[in-house]
Amino acid sequence: MTPVLRAAGLSAHTADGAVLLDGVDLELAAGAVLAVVGPSGAGKSTLGLALLGEANPGIGLAGSVRAGGTELLGHDPAGLRTARAGRVGHLPQHPGVVLDPVRRTGPVLDELAATAHGRGRAHRAARDTAVASALERAGLGAEPGLLRRFPHQLSGGQQQRMALAQTLVTGPGAVVLDEPTTGLDPVTRGAVLDRLCTLAGSGTALVLLTHDLDAIRRIAAAGPTVEVLELHGGRVVRRGPAGAPAEVTPARGRPAGVGAALLAVRGLTVRTGSGVTLLSDVDLTLERGRCLAVVGPSGAGKTTLGRALAGLVPHSGRVLVDGTEPGRGTVQYVHQDCRSAFLDHRSVLDQVARPAVLLRGSSHADAHTEALALLDRLGLPGETVARRPGGLSGGQLQRASVARALLARPSVLVADEPTSAQDGEHRRLLLDELGHARREDGLALVLVSHDPVTIADADRTLALADGRTTVPPEPVPAV
Template sequence: MTPVVHVEDLRAVAGRKTLVDGVSFALSAGRVVALVGASGSGKTTTGLALLGEHAPGVAVTGTVAVTGRVAFVPQQPSAALNPVRRLRGVFREIAALHPGDPDELIATALRRARVPVELLRRYPHELSGGQQQRVVLAQALVGDPAVLVADEPTTGQDPITRAEVVDELASVVAQGVALVLLTHDLDVVRAIADEVVVLRGGRVVEAGATADVLDRPREAYTAALVAAQPRVAVPDERPPGVPRLETRAVTARHRAATVLRDVDVRVGAGECLAVVGRSGSGKTTLARCLAGLHAGFTGDVLLDGRPLPRSLRRRSRAELAAVQYVFQDARASFDPNRTVLDQVARTAVRLGGVADGRDAALAELAAVGLDEATATRRPAGLSGGELQRAALVRALLARPDVLVCDEITSGLDTLTQASLLDQLAALTCAVVLISHDLAVVARLADHVAVLHRGRVVEHGPARDVLDSPTHPVTTGLLGRSPRGHSMEGTEEKRT
C-alpha cells in the first residue's frame, strides 16, 4: 500500500543539543505505528514534525511527507478544551474551518468518536476524563483527517476508561485513518499498534512488527523498557501505624455538586495510602482538600491529631511545608518564565529552611538524573518526565511530613516510572498516592481506599483489597470481570 506518512532522515536540533537524529518510518492508511521510548527520547518532537510544527528555537531537517490532513489529539484533553465555553459553540467554530455543512461535519465526527450529541450542551468541567478524551478526539475528526497523531491519549485514565479510549481509536483506524501513537503504555501498544518504533536519545534503536519488538526484542534498551513495565502483584501486609494524617467525615462540594461524601481515611508515618477510583470519582478533590487547595468542604483534615486549616492561605509556613502536593501535570505547576532550578531552590529556602537553596537543589536534582545544564533551563526546555522528577524534588526539599502525589506516574515511560517508584518507596514520610494504576499501587501501597461517586466503597490493607476485592469498581480497575455485578453507570461526569 502507498504510505500516507513518509518520514526520512528527520533531524531536529536545538542549539547544540540534537533532539531527533535520523528518524525514518512509513505508515499506510488504516494502520498504526507506535513511537515509544523514555522521556526525552524524541517522541513528541517527531509527532510535532508530522504537524509541520516544532518548539521555538528548534531547527528541523529531513523529509516529512503526509498525504491529506493531519489532526492532533493532545496528552492533556482538559488543556485543549475552553473551560468557559459550551462544547457546541467550539465544535461549530472548528467545522467552519472545513468545507461542507457544519452540522453534518459535527454529526459525523461525533459518531466516529462515539460521543453522544447531548454532551455538546455541557462545559468541559462537566465531563469525566474519559468523556473529555472522546470529545477531543471528535474535534480532531471534524474535517475527516487522513492521519491522526495521538500524544499519550490514555495518560491518567483508569483501566476501564483506557480500554474504552483504545476501542474508540481502533474504530477510527478501521475507518481508514492512519494513527501515529506516541505513548509509554506498552499494554496500549500491544492492543492497537501494528508496528513499533523504539526511540532513544533521538535515534531509532529498534523497529518492526509489534509482537516482534515487544515479545522478542533484539536490543537491550527495548528489553529494559518491557521489563520495567509494572504488574499487579499482591504486596505483603504491614501492621498499621499511628495516623500521621487523617480525614474525618470530609464532604466536599464544587458549586452545587457534592463530590465527596463523609470520607474517612488515614495514613501513618512511613506508610503509603493509595486512593484509587475511576475518572470523576473524587480522588483529586480529596487530594486537594488534604493540601489546602480546596477549602469548600466540611469535616476535618488532621495532622498528628490537630486540625489543619481548610484553606492554604490560612496555613502557617510550618503547615505548608508539612503537607506537600505533587501535581499530575508537572508542566502546569512550574512558572514558564523562570528556570526550574530557581523554582526548586526557592522551596528549599522558604519551606525547607536551607541556607543555600541552589546547592541543595542541584544536589537533589542530580540524584534523580537532572544535571545543572538541564536544571538551569526554563520548563519548556525539559521533557515531561524530567519536569515530574523536578517537581518531586521541589516538594521533598520542603521536608514534608506528608507527600500527596496526584497521578504522578501517568505519562511516564516505564524506565522513568520505575526510577520514580524506587524513590517514593524509599521515603520515610507518609505518602498519599492518587492513582488509577493498580500495578503502581501494588508496588507502593500499604493501604488502599477505593472511591466511587465520592464515597469510600472499599478500604483496607493493600493485600486484602487487591487480592480479594469486594466492589465491582475495584474488580474493574484490576481488569477482572465483576462477579454478579454490573459496571453500568460507573462512568462519572466530572463536577
Template sequence: MLRVSGLRAEADGHVLVDGVSFELAAGEVLALVGASGSGKTTTGLALLGEHAPGVRVTGEVRLTGGAAAYVPQHPSSVLNPVRRVGNVLREVARRQAARAERAADGTRQRADGEQRRTRRERARIADELVAEAARRARLPVELLGRYPHQLSGGQQQRVVLAQALLLDPALIVADEPTTGQDGLIRAEVIEEFRRLRAQGIALVLLSHDLAMVRALADRVVVMHAGRVVESGPAASVLDTPRHDYTRRLLAARPEPRAATDTGGVLLEVRDLVATHRGGSPVLAGVSMSVPAGACVAVVGRSGSGKTTLARCVAGLHQSASGTIVMDGRPLPRHLARRARDVQYVFQDARASFDPYRAVSTQVARTAVRLRGATAQEATAQAGSLLERVGLDEQTAGRRPSALSGGELQRAALARALLAGPRVLVCDEITSGLDALVQAAILDLLDELRRDLGLTLLLISHDMDVVARLADRVATLDDGRLTWEEKP
C-alpha cells in the same frame, strides 16, 4: 501516505532527534516508544509541522491523503479554561461544516433559487457532528456543559480526542492517549482506535503503555537519546527484541511488596463534601485516615472524585465542607502555610511550571519560599534532588518547553520534596514515565518514606504501581469511599 526522512531537531546546540526515518500507510498504526526525553514528542509534533519554541527541525515529512490531528499527553494545555468544552467543540464543528460547504460550492454549480444553509441549519449540523464525535470518543454528553477544570484528566483526554475526530483526519498523532485512564476507559480507547484504523485512518502512538502498543500497533519504533535503536513489526520487536535497551524496557515492571508497619494516624479527612461550582456533589461525606509513614492509594474510574479529594487535602479545592486534620489539628486554610506540610505533584506537570523561567530556578524557589533557605542553599539542594530523580544540570537548566512530559514530572517531584513536606500527594505521577524511569522513581519514593518518614497519598489507575507502593487502598465510586486491604 506518510513518509519521514532524515528528521533532525536541535535546541541550543543540543540534538533532540537525529536521523529518524519511517513510512506509514493508510490504516496502519505505528508506535514510537522509549524513555522520557528520547524524542518521541518532538518527532510527533514534526509530523504536524510543529515544534516547541527554540527548536530547529530539518529533514522531510510528507503527508498525503488528508489532514493530521493531534491528541496531546496533557489535554489541559490545549483546552480553553474559560470556555465550556461543548462550546469549543461546536465551534470546531461549525468551521468544519462551513469548510465542507465551501468545498461543495467549488465543485458544482449552485441551482437557481438554491440558498446557502441557514444559521439554524448550520447549528443543527454542528450539534450532530459534536454528538457523533463525543460518542466515538466515549465522552458523556452531560460533560459538554462543564469547564476543563471541572473534568478529570481522563475526561479531558476524551474531549481532545473528540476535537481531533471533528477534523475528519487521515492521520492522528496520539501522545500517551491512555495516560490517566482507568482500565475500562483504557479498553474503550483501544477499541475506538481499532475502529479508526478500520476506517483507513493512520495512527502514530507515542506511548509508554506497552500493553496498549501490543494491542494496537502494526509496527514499533524504539527511540533512545533521540535516535532509532530498533524498529520493525510489533510482534518481532516486542517478543524478540534485538537491542539491549529494548530488552531492558520490556523487562522493567514494578514488583509488589508487602504492606509495612506504620505509626499512628497523621492525616484525617472527616465528612468531606465537595462540589464543582454550580454542580452536584463530587464527594459525598468522605472520611479516611492516613497513618504516619504509610502510603494510601486512592483508585477508581475517571471522574469518580480522586483528584478532587487530593486537591481538597492540599487546600486547592475551595468548594468543600468537612474537616481535614493533621496530628489532630485542622490544617491551615491559607495555602502557603498548608504547603509547608502538604505538597501536591500534579498529573499535568507542564501546567504547574512557569513557561518563561528555567526549571531548576523554579524548583530551587520552593526552598526559599517555604523553608527560608538562602538562594545559594536552595540552588545546591535543588541540584542534588534533581540529580536524584534523574535530571542533569543541563536539562534542568532549560525552560519547561524544552523538557518532555516525563522529565517535567520528575522535576515537579523534586520541587515538592524540596519543601520538606510531611505528606506528599501524588496524582498519577508515573503515568508519563517509561518503565525504567518509573521503577527508579518508585524506588526513590520508597527510600524517602523510609529515610524521612514521608507519608504518601497516591492517586493512580496503575494497579502495578499501587501494588508496589500502597499499604492500604481506598476505592472511590460516585463520590463515596470504600476500603480494602492491599492488593
C-alpha cells in the same frame, strides 16, 4: 498512493544546540499504526509535536513533514492551522493543553466541525452529525449535559476523551496521540484501545507515543498493522513490526519506620458553585510513612479528593495534619498535568529548587545543590534541568514535579498519577525515591493512580465512585 503522513530528515534542537531529534524518517499509509517507544526523554513528545509542524518554545525544527502531500513546517500559526485542517490531528499527553478553560465544550466542538463542514444554517446538520460522531467515537456519546460543561468540570479521563473528540471532529487522515492511555482506569483504557483499533480499521493512520507496551500488543492483536519505532537520545535505534517488548518491573521493599496517625480527614465534601456534589463525606486516616492508594473509574472524584487534601479547592469537612489545620508547605500536591505546573520562562532547576528557599529557608546555592542531587537520582542530569520546561519531555517534567514537591519536605504528599508518563526504569527510580522519603522522613503518601504496579506497595486502598467511598481504607495498627 500518497502517504497520509511522511517525515524526512526531521530534526529538533534547543537554542543552546542540544539535539532532541536527529534525522527521523517515517511514512504512514491510511489505517497504519506507528508506535513510538523509548525511555522518558528519548524525544517521543518532541517527535509528536514536530509531526504536527509544531515545537515547544526555544526548540527549532529542520527537515520536512508532509500531511496528505502538504508541507507543515515553516508556517506561521494561522497558516499551520490551515495546512493541518482535516489532514492531521493531535491528542496531547495533557488534554488541558488543547481544552479552552473559559469556553464550554459544545461550542468549541461546533466551531471545529465548521472548519470541515462549513458555517451557517445550511451546514448545521452536517456539523451536528460530525459532533455526535466524534463524541461517540471518543466514548462520550452517553454523557448527559456534557456539551454545556467547562473543561474544569470534567474528570481527567473525560478531559482526555473530550480532547480526542475535538481531534476527530474535523475528520483528519492521521492522528498523533501522546500517551493516550495515561491516567485511565482499566475499563476506560480498554474502551479507548478499542476505539483506536476502530479508527485504524476505518482508515485513520495513528501515531502512538507511549510507554504502554501492553497497549501496543493489544492493538496489534486486534488486527491493525502496527510498526514500532524506538527512540533513544532523539535517534531511531530500532524499527519493525510490533513484537513483545519487555518492561522492567520495579522491585521495592516495603517502607518501615511507620509512626502515629498523621493525616485525618472527616466528612470531606466538595461542591461546585452551582451546587453539584463532586465529593461526598469522605473519611480517612493515614499514618507516618504509610501509603494510601486512591483508585476508581474516570470521573470518580480522585483528583478532586487530592486537590481538596492539598487545600486547592473549596471544601467542607475537616483536613488535619498532626491534629491541626495544615500550614504552608505541610501538604504538597503533584499535578496530573505536570507541564502546566511549570513556568515557561524559567529553568526547571530553578523551579525545582525554589520550595527549599521559600519554605525551608535554604540559601539559593544550597537549594540548587540539593535539587541537582535529587534530580540526578531521578535520572535528570544537570544539563537537562538547566533547560526551560519546553526542552523536557512529559516524563521528565513529571519526575521534576515530584522532586520539587519533595524538596519542600512536606508531612503529606498527594501525587496524582505521578508515574503515568514513565517507562519501567524511571517509574522504578521515582517510586524508590518516594519510598525513601517514607522510610527516612516519615512522609505520608497519598497516591492517585490506575497503574497496578505503581500502587503495588501501598499499605491501603481507598476506592471512589461518583464522589463517594466504595471501599473505605481499613485502619492500620500503629507499630
